[in-house]
Amino acid sequence: MSDISSEAKARHWSRTRGLTILVLVIWAIFAFILPWNAKALNEISFLGFPLGYYLIVQGSLIVFVLLIFFQNWRQDAIDDEAGVGEE
Amino acid sequence: MIKGSFIENLGRVYAMYTGGFLVFVALMAILEQMGVGADTIGILFVAFTVVIYALIGWLSRTMQVDAYYVAGREVPAVYNGMATAADWMSGASFVALAGGIYFGGYGYLGFIVGWTGGYVLVNSLMAPYLRKFGCYTVPDFIGTRYGGNVARFCAVVILVVASFTYVTAQINASGTIAARALHIPFEFGVWIGLLGILLCSMLGGMRAVTWTQVAQYIVLIIAYLVPVFWMSNKQGFGMIPHFSYGDAVARIQELEPLVSLGVAATESAPFGGVRILTTPHNDPQGGMDSWKFVSLAFCMMAGTASLPHILMRYFTTPSVRAARKSVAYSLFFIFLLYFTAPALATLTKLQLLDPTLPTAIIGQSFEAVKSLAWVQNWESVNMLWLSDSNGDGILQLNEFFMRPDIVVLATPEIAGLPYVISGLVAAGGLAAAMSTADGLLLAIANALSHDLYYKIIDPKADTKHRLVVARILLVGIGCAAALVASLQLTGILGAVAWAFCFAASGLFFPLVLGVWWKRANTQGAIAGMICGFVAGSAYLYLIHNGIIEPIYAIDGLRFALIGMPVSLIAMVVVSLMTPAPDAETQAMVDEVRIPSGGTILDAKH
Numbered sequence: 001m002s003d004i005s006s007e008a009k010a011r012h013w014s015r016t017r018g019l020t021i022l023v024l025v026i027w028a029i030f031a032f033i034l035p036w037n038a039k040a041l042n043e044i045s046f047l048g049f050p051l052g053y054y055l056i057v058q059g060s061l062i063v064f065v066l067l068i069f070f071q072n073w074r075q076d077a078i079d080d081e082a083g084v085g086e087e
Numbered sequence: 088m089i090k091g092s093f094i095e096n097l098g099r100v101y102a103m104y105t106g107g108f109l110v111f112v113a114l115m116a117i118l119e120q121m122g123v124g125a126d127t128i129g130i131l132f133v134a135f136t137v138v139i140y141a142l143i144g145w146l147s148r149t150m151q152v153d154a155y156y157v158a159g160r161e162v163p164a165v166y167n168g169m170a171t172a173a174d175w176m177s178g179a180s181f182v183a184l185a186g187g188i189y190f191g192g193y194g195y196l197g198f199i200v201g202w203t204g205g206y207v208l209v210n211s212l213m214a215p216y217l218r219k220f221g222c223y224t225v226p227d228f229i230g231t232r233y234g235g236n237v238a239r240f241c242a243v244v245i246l247v248v249a250s251f252t253y254v255t256a257q258i259n260a261s262g263t264i265a266a267r268a269l270h271i272p273f274e275f276g277v278w279i280g281l282l283g284i285l286l287c288s289m290l291g292g293m294r295a296v297t298w299t300q301v302a303q304y305i306v307l308i309i310a311y312l313v314p315v316f317w318m319s320n321k322q323g324f325g326m327i328p329h330f331s332y333g334d335a336v337a338r339i340q341e342l343e344p345l346v347s348l349g350v351a352a353t354e355s356a357p358f359g360g361v362r363i364l365t366t367p368h369n370d371p372q373g374g375m376d377s378w379k380f381v382s383l384a385f386c387m388m389a390g391t392a393s394l395p396h397i398l399m400r401y402f403t404t405p406s407v408r409a410a411r412k413s414v415a416y417s418l419f420f421i422f423l424l425y426f427t428a429p430a431l432a433t434l435t436k437l438q439l440l441d442p443t444l445p446t447a448i449i450g451q452s453f454e455a456v457k458s459l460a461w462v463q464n465w466e467s468v469n470m471l472w473l474s475d476s477n478g479d480g481i482l483q484l485n486e487f488f489m490r491p492d493i494v495v496l497a498t499p500e501i502a503g504l505p506y507v508i509s510g511l512v513a514a515g516g517l518a519a520a521m522s523t524a525d526g527l528l529l530a531i532a533n534a535l536s537h538d539l540y541y542k543i544i545d546p547k548a549d550t551k552h553r554l555v556v557a558r559i560l561l562v563g564i565g566c567a568a569a570l571v572a573s574l575q576l577t578g579i580l581g582a583v584a585w586a587f588c589f590a591a592s593g594l595f596f597p598l599v600l601g602v603w604w605k606r607a608n609t610q611g612a613i614a615g616m617i618c619g620f621v622a623g624s625a626y627l628y629l630i631h632n633g634i635i636e637p638i639y640a641i642d643g644l645r646f647a648l649i650g651m652p653v654s655l656i657a658m659v660v661v662s663l664m665t666p667a668p669d670a671e672t673q674a675m676v677d678e679v680r681i682p683s684g685g686t687i688l689d690a691k692h
Contacts, residue, residue, distance in 0.1 A: 004681075013680050020211045027211075031204040031388065032381045038193065039373040048333030053369045056196045056380075057429035058329065061203045065422050068210045068415040075215075076408060084683040086406050 012082035030060040132510035147291035155292030156223040158403040168416025170300035178260025178520030186491030188432035192366040197383035205391025206418040214401040218410035221686020225395035226538040241616040245593035253586035257524035258572040303518035310515020356472040361488035386647040390587025393594040396530035407682035461500035532561035584644040592623030592650020611662025619654020
């Protein structure tokens with residue numbers, strides 16, 4: 001068991017939860033909302049692709065990869081500040 | 088091999104391995120130039136790679152419980168990322184994905200988004216917490232968090248059903264590839280495939296599977312990318328086509344009306360599995376199309392985050408932080424293949440349709456196409472069929488039938504690449520199918536040996552006994568799966584999607600709420616698992632047998648949309664109707680939420 005106070009634990013968890021919600025909102029936009037509107041987005045051209053098509057074959061995927069790296073970077077900072085980072 | 092030094096030298100070992108593999112490919116290319124036949128090269132590719140995997144499996148043999156179940160928890164994040172990517176990318180991803188995009192257009196691309204976006208859920212909701220828990224298997228988490236053998240047993244049942252559905256498809260795929268490369272009947276190919284799979288996993292459990300999966304990832308990603316780069320280069324789309332094939336998409340859309348896309352075939356092929364292209368490459372209509380896309384993506388994502396063979400990979404890292412980091416690398420390595428598949432599908436389609444390219448077949452003389460070597464090759468194994476239905480001597484789009492699988496397998500031949508590339512692709516497909524089958528078989532056997540046998544039936548069993556039981560189960564389940572696979576009940580991809588929906592229906596909410604909702608208790612979790620799983624399965628049974636029509640297009644690919652809400656409601660309602668979990672459990676949940684400190688379960692539980 002770690003030796004930090006229960007308030008510190010609660011604060012750590014509420015920040016973790018906040019970050020998780022933020023990540024899931026961005027995820028939902030690129031996983032659901034934009035692909036849902038692919039027809040309209042196809043009117044826009046991006047890198048020579050119709051944008052709707054580009055997102056579902058590549059754009060959203062890139063966002064997912066970057067999103068996880070971003071989340072881990074922020075989560076590590078949250079853990080370290082609360083003194084519960086491991087390394 | 089000394090273990091400590093092996094971990095320290097991982098970079099060197101795998102760099103040497105990759106170099107060795109490339110030398111082997113070059114050697115095969117030279118043999119081809121010297122006139123060695125295509126069949127021999129195919130056999131050499133398959134045999135060489137399988138022998139290497141088996142060798143790694145043998146070198147990683149172990150009699151330690153934590154090495155067998157969680158690779159000693161010493162797999163660095165990057166390597167775990169590669170192993171997870173191989174574990175994840177199945178025969179279906181490798182062989183069928185590009186073909187699915189070729190035939191399915193926008194509707195099919197839901198798989199691409201779903202099978203990558205799911206990792207955001209894995210990272211946010213699951214992996215770091217399960218790693219902190221220190222469990223050996225997914226039911227181990229359920230059993231400890233919720234307490235009691237009933238919850239553990241329910242998790243084992245769902246795990247077995249979901250993973251078994253999936254593993255038969257993988258053994259089927261490895262059998263298909265082995266049969267084609269070695270020129271043996273499919274029924275034998277399945278058993279040869281199983282033998283290779285067991286050689287990788289039986290002696291060393293998770294440790295052996297981890298290090299073979301890393302090796303398999305390297306083979307499969309090289310095998311997937313090289314033909315695409317080569318083909319793209321040959322056709323003037325640049326060395327790396329991924330960012331520049333927009334023109335090809337536009338050109339296909341321009342050609343589609345010219346080749347009368349959407350005109351139904353007037354004849355049907357004399358054998359199953361082949362089809363004509365009818366769906367536009369990129370033409371979402373909004374409304375129902377959007378719903379189908381999003382619902383498919385959602386089910387695949389939730390399934391990703393619930394499939395035990397994926398989650399258990401994150402038990403093998405040295406720390407919680409490393410577990411998260413390895414999710415990021417996993418998705419990166421998966422992404423490399425997934426953003427290539429649509430490029431491959433697009434370029435292949437363009438090659439066949441565009442009359443200005445030398446590879447075009449649609450709109451060309453029927454006799455000329457019929458005499459192409461690759462057409463004859465694939466026609467002879469019932470993967471392709473053409474018939475001049477209207478007798479005009481020209482091949483129309485609705486006269487050209489093929490199996491989705493061959494988009495990947497035949498692309499090198501279509502593009503006129505040397506045969507050595509086809510051999511490489513076969514080795515890659517085999518690596519993909521074997522690595523996933525290994526992960527799945529191990530997930531099933533470990534759940535049965537650790538959770539059912541050790542935790543429920545005989546808690547006093549000693550280490551040696553447990554590991555012997557684990558191995559007997561592994562072989563038994565492998566044989567059962569090969570037997571089912573040899574019956575060829577469903578197409579490769581159908582069974583895979585079922586597995587995702589089974590896992591999501593039964594396990595998603597009990598796993599997530601176990602960490603995110605302290606109030607979740609034993610009764611709730613049991614209700615959530617049983618109700619979700621039964622509702623999803625019953626719905627699948629009803630629609631699969633045509634007893635009811637799918638509601639809102641929720642079909643066999645999407646039945647998690649029935650199972651998951653039922654699971655959530657049952658779990659929340661039953662939890663609230665029964666007493667809150669005791670203080671000890673609540674403290675345990677608090678402890679899971681912070682990365683530092685020891686695991687909840689001790690190392691040798």
